[in-house]
Amino acid sequence: MSHGGIGGGLSGAVPDAYRAFVSRAGNICPQIPPAIIAAQIEAESNWNPKAQSKDANGNPIASGISQFIPGTWATYGTDGDGDGVADVWNPADAILTQGIYDCTIAKQLLPEVAGGNVKGDIVSVTLAAYNAGEGAVLEYHGIPPYTETQGYVSKILGLAKKYQGAEVVPGGDGGQGAKIVDVARHQIGTPYVWGGGGISGPTGGGFDCSGLTQYSVYVATGKVIPRTSQTQRHAGRSVPRDAMQPGDVIVFNNDGGWGHVGIYAGNGQMIDAPRPGKTVEVTSLSPYWTQFDWDVRRFT
Numbered sequence: 001m002s003h004g005g006i007g008g009g010l011s012g013a014v015p016d017a018y019r020a021f022v023s024r025a026g027n028i029c030p031q032i033p034p035a036i037i038a039a040q041i042e043a044e045s046n047w048n049p050k051a052q053s054k055d056a057n058g059n060p061i062a063s064g065i066s067q068f069i070p071g072t073w074a075t076y077g078t079d080g081d082g083d084g085v086a087d088v089w090n091p092a093d094a095i096l097t098q099g100i101y102d103c104t105i106a107k108q109l110l111p112e113v114a115g116g117n118v119k120g121d122i123v124s125v126t127l128a129a130y131n132a133g134e135g136a137v138l139e140y141h142g143i144p145p146y147t148e149t150q151g152y153v154s155k156i157l158g159l160a161k162k163y164q165g166a167e168v169v170p171g172g173d174g175g176q177g178a179k180i181v182d183v184a185r186h187q188i189g190t191p192y193v194w195g196g197g198g199i200s201g202p203t204g205g206g207f208d209c210s211g212l213t214q215y216s217v218y219v220a221t222g223k224v225i226p227r228t229s230q231t232q233r234h235a236g237r238s239v240p241r242d243a244m245q246p247g248d249v250i251v252f253n254n255d256g257g258w259g260h261v262g263i264y265a266g267n268g269q270m271i272d273a274p275r276p277g278k279t280v281e282v283t284s285l286s287p288y289w290t291q292f293d294w295d296v297r298r299f300t
Helices: 016-025 034-045 070-076 091-114 122-132 134-140 147-163 176-185 209-221
Strands: 052-054 060-063 237-239 249-252 260-266 269-272 281-284 294-298
Touching (some): 016 034, 016 091, 034 091, 034 122, 091 134, 176 209, 209 260, 209 269
Antiparallel strands (some): 052 060, 237 294, 249 260, 260 269, 269 281
16 A cells, blocks of 8 residues: 555656666555655655765765665665666666565565554555664564654655656546556466465465455555455445446356456456466456356445
């Protein structure tokens, strides 16, 4: 769930030289959208690829446009432009690594937030962990009471508003329904795994149909819905088929037991995890799925 409705679009405030890098980094995981990546860069280096922070003795602490310390770079540094070198001074490498590192933190903290052990939205606590370390966030069960860290989080969330552009989701309404679709779209290509997935993301390497819907609704809205298609059918609010909106969950009685579920994506399509041997995909509802009984549920 992103903070304050910050979604996947980018405004013209991002410098042209870095726009593609920011977009790529901000599409690694749905929790950390491009506007957050951009705002974080401004807070870290003000878009200066040669930035270097130093301690009181003049010794280097963090380097590059995304301000990595040597130990973190040694673990996460990634070659972003395919030149065979992961260089902290190269914005293509540094910004991609920033997205990877942010998403790694977010994935680790998601179950803590969902379980109530860590208070706050996932974007805020991820940024706090980027600044102060995940251990500090866990110790204080949320954003640590450090002036620097609290200011860091607040500054980035404020800056993100100027980098937020229009979020384009086919058939979407720009609200929570569109965000559910956007989260599901980020999982296209993820393998089907029976019993796979939940609020923390894929498990066992993938999702089944109801794991995908539970994850997408949770990340987009913060709501934890039941885990199986049969129980999802009785949750949320019932919606007539002719009143469906993107983000609605469709449960199908295709096997006599309401055994399949997908997310309506607009334009007569849904996103679902269909069956073993397949991956999360966009599927047309007609003609195959129209032959079955549906139960459409709304969780927004």
